[in-house]
Amino acid sequence: MVGNKGISIWFFIGSLLLIYGVIITAANVYEMIHPTMERQVVLKNINFGVWWGILLLIIGFTYFYTFRPWKNKKTNK
Amino acid sequence: MLNNLASHLNLLFSGGGSIISLGWVDSLIIIVYFLFVLGIGWYLMRFTKTGEDFFLAGRDMTAWIAGLSFVAANLGSLELMGWAAASYQYGILAAHWYWIGAIPAMLFLGIIMMPFYYISKTHSVPGYLKLRFGDGASMLSAVSFGFMTVFMSGINMYSMAIVMKVVLGWDIHFSIWVSSITVMVYVVLGGLLSAIFNEVLQFMLIWLGALVIPVIGLIETGGWSGMVARIQHNFAGGDYTHLWRTMGSFQDNPMGIHWTGIVFGLGLIISFAYWTTDFLVVQRVLAARDLRSAKMAPIIGAAFKMMVPFIVILPGLLGLAVIPGLVGEKEAIATGAHSYNEVLPLMLARYAGPGLLGLGVTALIAGFMSGMAGNVSAFATVWTYDIYKPVHLKLKGTEGTDAHYVKIGRWCTIIGVFVSIGTAYLVQQFASIMDYVQALFSFFVAPLFGTVILGMLWKRTTKEGGFWGLFAGIGSSIAMWAWVKIDPSALKIIALSEHAKDMAENMYRALWSWIICVLVTVIVSYMTKPKPEKELIGLVRGCTDIPSEGHLPWFKRPIFWASLVFVVFLALNIIFW
Numbered sequence: 001m002v003g004n005k006g007i008s009i010w011f012f013i014g015s016l017l018l019i020y021g022v023i024i025t026a027a028n029v030y031e032m033i034h035p036t037m038e039r040q041v042v043l044k045n046i047n048f049g050v051w052w053g054i055l056l057l058i059i060g061f062t063y064f065y066t067f068r069p070w071k072n073k074k075t076n077k
Numbered sequence: 078m079l080n081n082l083a084s085h086l087n088l089l090f091s092g093g094g095s096i097i098s099l100g101w102v103d104s105l106i107i108i109v110y111f112l113f114v115l116g117i118g119w120y121l122m123r124f125t126k127t128g129e130d131f132f133l134a135g136r137d138m139t140a141w142i143a144g145l146s147f148v149a150a151n152l153g154s155l156e157l158m159g160w161a162a163a164s165y166q167y168g169i170l171a172a173h174w175y176w177i178g179a180i181p182a183m184l185f186l187g188i189i190m191m192p193f194y195y196i197s198k199t200h201s202v203p204g205y206l207k208l209r210f211g212d213g214a215s216m217l218s219a220v221s222f223g224f225m226t227v228f229m230s231g232i233n234m235y236s237m238a239i240v241m242k243v244v245l246g247w248d249i250h251f252s253i254w255v256s257s258i259t260v261m262v263y264v265v266l267g268g269l270l271s272a273i274f275n276e277v278l279q280f281m282l283i284w285l286g287a288l289v290i291p292v293i294g295l296i297e298t299g300g301w302s303g304m305v306a307r308i309q310h311n312f313a314g315g316d317y318t319h320l321w322r323t324m325g326s327f328q329d330n331p332m333g334i335h336w337t338g339i340v341f342g343l344g345l346i347i348s349f350a351y352w353t354t355d356f357l358v359v360q361r362v363l364a365a366r367d368l369r370s371a372k373m374a375p376i377i378g379a380a381f382k383m384m385v386p387f388i389v390i391l392p393g394l395l396g397l398a399v400i401p402g403l404v405g406e407k408e409a410i411a412t413g414a415h416s417y418n419e420v421l422p423l424m425l426a427r428y429a430g431p432g433l434l435g436l437g438v439t440a441l442i443a444g445f446m447s448g449m450a451g452n453v454s455a456f457a458t459v460w461t462y463d464i465y466k467p468v469h470l471k472l473k474g475t476e477g478t479d480a481h482y483v484k485i486g487r488w489c490t491i492i493g494v495f496v497s498i499g500t501a502y503l504v505q506q507f508a509s510i511m512d513y514v515q516a517l518f519s520f521f522v523a524p525l526f527g528t529v530i531l532g533m534l535w536k537r538t539t540k541e542g543g544f545w546g547l548f549a550g551i552g553s554s555i556a557m558w559a560w561v562k563i564d565p566s567a568l569k570i571i572a573l574s575e576h577a578k579d580m581a582e583n584m585y586r587a588l589w590s591w592i593i594c595v596l597v598t599v600i601v602s603y604m605t606k607p608k609p610e611k612e613l614i615g616l617v618r619g620c621t622d623i624p625s626e627g628h629l630p631w632f633k634r635p636i637f638w639a640s641l642v643f644v645v646f647l648a649l650n651i652i653f654w
Contacts, residue, residue, distance in 0.1 A: 011224050015113075020285075041427065041430050049429075053432065059285075
């Protein structure tokens with residue numbers, strides 16, 4: 001938020017993390033079902049990418065929803 | 078910090094192909110990042126109309142945003158790569174630069190110094206010197222800061238391009254131009270506001286991208302104790318996991334430094350000088366919306382700075398546990414083995430699957446860009462307000478309009494970026510320039526702290542004392558550096574031991590130059606006439622009414638949070654003693 005006007009920086013951060021969460025979760029779920037990656041990573045069996053993607057989704061959605069700019073417009077009306 | 082830049086740049090000499098290659102998901106992550114930072118700059122342009130908007134982000138930042146930006150401006154990609162490499166080389170001793178080398182100074186800035194910077198309504202550190210000591214000390218500080226900032230930015234840019242070439246196989250020209258033009262566009266559009274907002278975004282990405290390594294690494298090694306057991310097995314006889322135990326003698330630790338150098342040189346001089354007078358970081362706090370936010374911002378920054386070793390030092394230690402055998406740069410060239418300078422990308426390649434690799438690389442790019450945006454926005458402010466404005470006033474006899482200074486600020490940003498790019502190419506041709514510019518930067522930092530702290534806390538300090546103290550401190554620092562270059566045996570006099578290494582020399586040189594600056598300032602001040610007290614209101618302790626925080630509940634007072642951070646800082650030092 002710039003002063004009391006505009007979109008909060010936390011909304012931008014939430015949006016970016018939400019997009020990253022979707023991309024990383026989807027890519028890692030696909031990789032889990034159809035292993036195609038040539039490069040082997042350590043502890044592949046724990047599917048860390050899926051969990052990290054879900055974490056990004058949760059953090060991203062929390063910021064995205066809490067700081068959504070249309071909430072202020074409704075309040076002002 | 079800049080001290081170990083030389084070791085990062087040893088990457089220059091590492092040959093071979095790239096360490097990791099990106100898939101399309103990873104590339105998509107990076108492309109989305111670039112679109113976002115440019116989009117933020119474009120969006121914020123509408124809020125950047127006046128000089129206060131462009132140079133000080135409208136002085137409307139909350140404590141959290143100013144605090145995160147404060148610490149992000151310092152968290153460059155070379156910081157991540159370099160200190161991970163240093164922790165592989167020296168073990169947990171590298172954490173001194175994050176704890177004793179930062180936390181006390183950041184808290185001191187918040188509690189003691191910030192009220193004077195903020196109440197004086199200065200726009201920069203040279204601006205404070207002008208109010209306190211007049212044009213001489215201010216101009217000396219502004220010109221040195223202006224030049225050194227863009228030169229250092231160019232050196233960092235070149236180093237980042239080398240890192241990207243080694244890690245990803247990217248073309249050097251592509252890395253330099255794409256990243257610097259992106260930074261230029263969003264800073265020109267939105268000024269400091271855009272730089273700060275992007276720094277907060279970049280800070281989040283750095284954490285979420287870099288945290289992957291310690292989390293999976295600790296799972297692989299079975300936690301901290303498992304990691305320590307593996308390190309002890311791999312490097313029997315070496316102590317890589319204790320902060321202070323090996324500091325009793327120069328010869329007992331791989332850094333070749335004594336605890337007095339760390340406590341007094343790093344902890345009391347270098348860190349205080351950097352965190353309290355380097356305008357690159359202080360500018361972020363000056364953008365806070367009120368005095369309480371300005372005091373809280375460095376405290377919040379200190380809390381996060383204290384945690385940075387978990388994404389920087391811990392990956393290096395985990396590297397010692399799971400990929401022993403990384404060697405120094407010369408040996409790596411001779412044998413074709415991997416160097417410890419590559420430990421962070423090697424760990425990233427070891428653990429990061431699809432998308433996570435892109436996130437990790439984005440963290441490195443974000444780190445570089447946050448550092449560069451900090452450099453160019455600080456450069457634009459100092460050049461416009463502290464160099465251009467007085468010269469314009471002298472030549473034209475009248476002040477320019479606010480819109481004129483905003484225009485100059487935008488041009489300074491563009492020029493600053495191009496000078497940085499030019500420096501990057503110059504360094505490519507003449508690598509030794511890096512060492513000289515880095516040394517040059519170090520000459521100013523410690524004496525400047527002596528001048529500012531005396532000016533703020535001692536009302537007897539005079540204009541002449543401030544100028545000659547700063548001049549003598551810088552001169553003595555240059556003289557000591559040249560003495561050791563000409564006669565290496567002088568090291569045992571300056572650093573108090575013939576076993577001292579480069580880092581120890583830097584610590585002690587800073588300590589002596591600070592002492593000389595303070596002594597000369599005090600002596601000259603006693604010989605000259607001080608300013609009347611009424612002219613020192615808002616600038617000096619004892620002449621300034623600092624608003625009371627008595628009406629605030631205890632949990633909202635900056636001193637409470639500073640004390641809490643300090644207790645955690647002490648606990649960390651005791652735990653890892």
